[in-house]
Amino acid sequence: MNPTLSLVLNLLLAPIVGYLIAGIYYGTYRQITARIHRRWGPPLIQNFIDNFKLFSKKDAASHGMMFHLGPIIMSAGSVMSLLFIPFFNHGTLFSGLSTSGNLLLITYLMVIGPLGNALAVGVSGNPFGVMGVVRGLTRMIGLEIAFFIAIGLLMVTYNTTSLLDIMNIQAQTGVWNMVAHPLLFIISLFAFLGFMGSSPFDMVGAPTEVYSGPRAEFGSKYLGILMTQSMIFTFAKLLLWVNIFMGGASNWFELIAKTYALFLFQALWGAVFPRFKVEQAVDILWKVPAVLGVIAAIILQIQKM
DSSP, X not given: OOHHHHHHHHHHHHHHHHHHHHHHHHHHHHHHHHHHTTOOXXXXXXXXXXXXXXXXXXXXXOOSHHHHHHHHHHHHHHHHHHHTSOSSSSSSTTOTTXXXXXXXXXXXXXXXXXXXXXXXXXXXXXXXXXXXXXXXXXXXXXXXXXXXXXXXXXXXXXXXXXXXXXXXXXXXXXXOHHHHSHHHHHHHHHHHHHHTTOXXXXXXXXXXXXXXXXXXXXXXXXXXHHHHHHHHHHHHHHHHHHHHHSOOOSSHHHHHXXXXXXXXXXXXXXXHSOOOOHHHHHHHHHHHHHHHHHHHHHHHHHHHO
16 A cells, blocks of 8 residues: 555544544443443443534533534644654554654644643633643642653663654564553553543542533533544543553554553553542652552662673
C-alpha cells in the first residue's frame, strides 16, 4: 500500500477504533457495577446510544466563542495524543505519527484537554464548573509529578525519550518494565488512577459536592463531543501505559487483553476506595511518588555501578 495512503488510513481509523473499544469497556463496567448493585444494568452499547442521542438534542446554553471552542480543543488534545501512540510494537498498522514524536510530546498533548476544559468552563461563570476546574488543575499538578518521575527515570535508564525505543527494548529482552522496574510502575499507577478519574482521585466531577463539576453547563452536542473525546482519551491512556510498562501488543488479542486488564484494575480499585479530599489527594500525589522515586533512583544507580 502507498505509504501516504497508509498514513491517512491510520490517522482516520485510530480515533474510531479507540472510541469503539473504550465504549465497549465502559459498557462492561456499567454492567459489572449493576451486578454488584443487584441490577440488570444497561445494554453493552448504551454508551454509544447515549452519545448519539446527545448529538441530536438542541443546544441548552451558550456563553460565547470559547464555550464553543473548549470541547473542540479537548477533542483535539485527545485525538492527537492517541495518534502519537502506536497500537502495536511492530509494523506500521495503526502506528499513526509515532515515529515523529516522543514521550515528552505525548505528555504535552495530554495536557491540552484539561486546559481547553478550563477555558470553556471559565467563561460559563457557573460556580460548580469553576470549582471542578480548580480541583482538576490542582490534581493535574500532582498527577504530572508522579508521571514525570516514572517516565523520567525510565528515559534516563534507557537513554531515550522515544516510546518506540522503550517498546523495542522490552520486546528484545522479553521483560516488561512493570517487572524490570516495579517501583516505577507503582509510581505511575498514582498518575494512571488520577488520569482515568478513578477513586480515590475523582474529586473533579464529584456529583454530591460540585454537582457535575466542569460539565455543569454543557449539554446536547457539547456534552456529546465531551463524551466522545473522553472515550478516545481513555483508550489513549490505556494504550500508553501498556506500551510503556507492559511491552506493548503484537496482535489485537494481546492489545484488548492488556488494555482491558488495566481498565478493570482502575474500575475495581475505584469501587473499593472512597474519594479523597483535594488536599488529601495533592498531599499523597506529592509525597508518596516522590519518596518512591528517590528509592527507585538509588536502586537504578546501584544497578549501573
